[in-house]
Amino acid sequence: xxxxxxxxxxxxxxxxxxxxxxxxxxxxxxxxxxxxxxxxxxxxxxxxxxxxxxxxxxxxxxxxxxxxxxxxxxxxxxxxxxxxxxxxxxxxxxxxxxxxxxxxxxxxxxxxxxx
Amino acid sequence: xxxxxxxxxxxxxxxxxxxxxxxxxxxxxxxxxxxxxxxxxxxxxxxxxxxxxxxxxxxxxxxxxxxxxxxxxxxxxxxxxxxxxxxxxxxxxxxxxxxxxxxxxxxxxxx
Numbered sequence: 001x002x003x004x005x006x007x008x009x010x011x012x013x014x015x016x017x018x019x020x021x022x023x024x025x026x027x028x029x030x031x032x033x034x035x036x037x038x039x040x041x042x043x044x045x046x047x048x049x050x051x052x053x054x055x056x057x058x059x060x061x062x063x064x065x066x067x068x069x070x071x072x073x074x075x076x077x078x079x080x081x082x083x084x085x086x087x088x089x090x091x092x093x094x095x096x097x098x099x100x101x102x103x104x105x106x107x108x109x110x111x112x113x114x115x
Numbered sequence: 116x117x118x119x120x121x122x123x124x125x126x127x128x129x130x131x132x133x134x135x136x137x138x139x140x141x142x143x144x145x146x147x148x149x150x151x152x153x154x155x156x157x158x159x160x161x162x163x164x165x166x167x168x169x170x171x172x173x174x175x176x177x178x179x180x181x182x183x184x185x186x187x188x189x190x191x192x193x194x195x196x197x198x199x200x201x202x203x204x205x206x207x208x209x210x211x212x213x214x215x216x217x218x219x220x221x222x223x224x225x226x
Binding site: 004033035040041042043044045048056089091093101102103104105106107108109111 | 217
């Protein structure tokens, strides 16, 4: 399978705990995105990387959120001191920029429930 | 804030009918894309239309783009129960700008 993979697929945690999600993009893709999606809404942009550089972070990404993409391959998204409002689906997508055109390929998502 | 806004928010049709969803956006774009999401799954890319294109087809899908009205439509012909999903438009200004998604249209096709 050469698609985008995410791990874990589901995570249940207690409020105040830290969680870390992993995304493995399609191997030749140079751009990697993280989104958050709540029920009935479209994906909300959180942050993205061009290779290993984190180019933009949304205002949605509080200080409790941090993302890394060491070596420009897989990425991790960590949420510290989780809150109930963090419960959502966290989606990862990767893309290969060719000129001005970009198509993002999404992983299956990690569904987080904070109790 | 989301750039793309889909209309209607929800649509219920009978199998075999056509389904039309609309998307409006606010700023100039380089391209517009439509994605499908089945319940609880990731998004699947359906079609991309460039800002200099007016219409594009892919199988049972037909997408139009009117940059003067900043709007796009997605038509699914001869719908099937398997088309039941949420459909999102996403706009990009190209270059280093990120893609922005709308809130989606929930399509339900009754067998």
